Amino acid sequence: MSPRTWAACRNPVFDHGGSVRPPPPIPIPNSHPARALCSALLILLVAAVLPSPAHAVQYKASIAGNASTLNSVPAGWTTEDGTGFSVGMDFQFQKGILFFQPGVHYEQLGFRLEEPAGPTADDMKLTGFDVPLLVGARFKLFGALGAHAGVGPGFTFISDVEENNFGLTKGDLASTLVSGRVAAGVDVLFIDVEVSYALGFTELFKDTNTYGDGNLDTWRLKLGLGF
Numbered sequence: 001m002s003p004r005t006w007a008a009c010r011n012p013v014f015d016h017g018g019s020v021r022p023p024p025p026i027p028i029p030n031s032h033p034a035r036a037l038c039s040a041l042l043i044l045l046v047a048a049v050l051p052s053p054a055h056a057v058q059y060k061a062s063i064a065g066n067a068s069t070l071n072s073v074p075a076g077w078t079t080e081d082g083t084g085f086s087v088g089m090d091f092q093f094q095k096g097i098l099f100f101q102p103g104v105h106y107e108q109l110g111f112r113l114e115e116p117a118g119p120t121a122d123d124m125k126l127t128g129f130d131v132p133l134l135v136g137a138r139f140k141l142f143g144a145l146g147a148h149a150g151v152g153p154g155f156t157f158i159s160d161v162e163e164n165n166f167g168l169t170k171g172d173l174a175s176t177l178v179s180g181r182v183a184a185g186v187d188v189l190f191i192d193v194e195v196s197y198a199l200g201f202t203e204l205f206k207d208t209n210t211y212g213d214g215n216l217d218t219w220r221l222k223l224g225l226g227f
Contacts, residue, residue, distance in 0.1 A: 056093075056095070057092065057093055057094070058091075058092040058094065058226045059226065059227055060089065060090040060091075060092060060224040060225065060226045060227075061227075062088055062089070062103075062105070062222050062223060062224040063087050063222070063223055064085065064086045064105070064220045064221060064223070065083065065220070066083065066085065066086065066107070066109065066218050066220045066221075067081050067082070067083050067084075068082055068083075068111050068216050068217065068218045068219075069111065069217045070111045070113065070214040070215075070216060071200070071214050071216075071217050072212050072214035072215070074210070074211070074212040076115075076117075077113070077114065077115060077116060077211075077212065078113075079111060079112060079113050080112040081111060081112075082109070082112055082123055082125075083110055084107065084108035084109045085108055086105040086108070086130060086220070086222075087105065087106055088103060088105025088106055088130070090102070090103035090132075091103065094138065097137045098135070098137055099134075099148070099150070100133075100134070101133075101135075102131065102134075103131065103132050103134075104129060104130075104131055105129065106127075106128075106129060106130075107128060107129065107156065108126070108127045109126045109156070109216065109218060110123060110126070111124055113211075121165065122166060123164075124161070124162070124164055124168070125161070125162035126160070126161055126162075126173070127161075128156055128159040128160070129156070129157045130155070131157070132152065132154040132181055132196075133152045133153055133154070134150035134151065134152040134181060135151065135152050136148060136149050136150025136183070137149060138187075144189050145187075145188055147185070147186050147187070148183075148184070148186075148187065148192070148194075149182075150181075150182075150184075151180075151181065151182050152180075153179070153180060154178070154180070154198050155176055156177040157175065158170060158173055158174070158175055171206075172206055172207065173204055174203060174205075174206065177202045177216060178201045178202045179198040179200045179201055179202075179215075179216075180199045181197070181198050181199075183196035183197075184196075185222075187224075190225060190226040191224070191225060191226070192223075192224045192226065194221075194222045194224065195222075196219070196222065197219055197220075198217060198218045198220070199215075200215030200217050200218075201215060202215060203215060204216050
């Protein structure tokens with residue numbers, strides 16, 4: 001075997017003529033923003049539920065009622081608040097008085113929409129999964145009574161739209177609603193009550209010319225049970 005052949009076999013960056021050639025490109029899988037976001041959320045949730053000697057983790061099952069407002073509609077249209085509910089889990093990852101709390105909740109949101117002069121009106125019902133990511137602080141007040149407050153982003157992934165008089169389906173709405181959250185509550189032993197507000201940042205309807213560029217703002221009242 002000649003020296004050049006031996007070099008080419010040992011080092012793939014040399015061709016059989018002995019000249020240097022660049023290494024083959026490393027394939028990079030296609031990425032998608034929604035897939036990347038879901039992966040990041042999954043990593044955060046897994047990190048939150050793993051025990052750590054430096055942190056305390058509390059698991060909280062919760063049920064909540066909500067009231068939503070479509071904050072903008074076209075001229076002549078009207079809208080009213082609607083109600084819904086959610087059930088899910090929160091994972092409070094705590095060190096000292098500070099905490100990081102991701103959660104996953106199955107949720108229904110609602111609001112009423114009416115066209116000008118009222119030819120078409122209906123109560124819109126959206127269902128999906130809500131993923132809040134809160135950071136905040138928890139304080140002891142006296143005895144078994146405590147209080148907490150937190151802020152952070154929230155992501156609502158719409159999975160279905162109930163049949164309605166407008167003929168709107170899941171495909172007519174944004175698939176992911178991004179919001180900013182503020183929350184505050186009190187807790188006694190392993191029970192806590194929390195009020196939160198979500199300010200919507202995402203236009204709900206894809207057809208903004210017909211339905212406007214309104215965002216969905218939501219109040220939530222949640223009862224949690226820690227264990």
